[in-house]
Amino acid sequence: MDTSIPIESPSLSRRQLLNFITGATVAATAGAALYPAGKFFIAPGEKTGAGGAILAKDILGKQIPASQILAEPPQSRALVAGLAGEPTYLIVKEDRTLDHIGLVDNCTHLGCTFPWNALDQQFQCPCHGSRYAPDGAVVRGPAPLPLKIVQVAVIDNSILISPWTETDPRTGKKPWWV
Incomplete structure (x- = not known):
């Protein structure tokens, strides 16, 4: 064993x-x-506020204080990075405040970006000749639709940009981009 x-x-x-x-x-x-x-x-997630509002930023992604934009002369247009980084024009009013409507700098014909022509008081697309009134309405085609607009608010020297979901004040209809 x-x-x-x-x-x-x-x-x-x-x-x-x-x-x-x-x-x-x-x-x-x-x-x-x-x-x-x-x-x-x-890409890092963007902090959004109520209604999807974001802070206006410059081309480098740094926050732009409202005082910097309001230092511009009345009726000038300041270009900032808005919703989804889209270039957006902010308008300085005569009373040195920002207009509550911002205009997205994308031509509704083919999506080109364009400058504000202060001499003619129009946005002029250099690619195909579309022209827009100061409020973004089409003055001359081939652009078929007015410019997309966004809501602008200033809170504590910060510029908040949020999507426009109300009736388009230029046409009186539901916005085409919603």
Whole structure:
């Protein structure tokens, strides 16, 4: 009769342990390298306020204080980055306040951006000749629709831009972009 005690083999062999350690090391290294790359390619989420409002920003993504825009002469148009980064014109009124309506700088014909022509008091698209009145209504085609508008509010020297969902004041109809 055999009186020796059987020795059980370990549950994890030396080879399995080394394979596990090697795999964990490779996974940690790859994760550490891919995290910054992922942060680079994924745009940061924008903080929005009530009704989807965002802060007006400059071309570099820095917040623009209202005092900077209001320092411009009356009836001037200031171009800022608005909703979804779309270029948006803000209008300084005669009483040195911002108009509650901003105009998105995208031609409704083919989406071109265009300058404000202070001499003619029009927005003029250089690509195909569309012209818009100071309120964004079409003066001359081929643009089929008025410019998209946004709501503008100033709170504590911050400019908030939010989507326009009410009736379009230029046409008296539901906005075409809603």
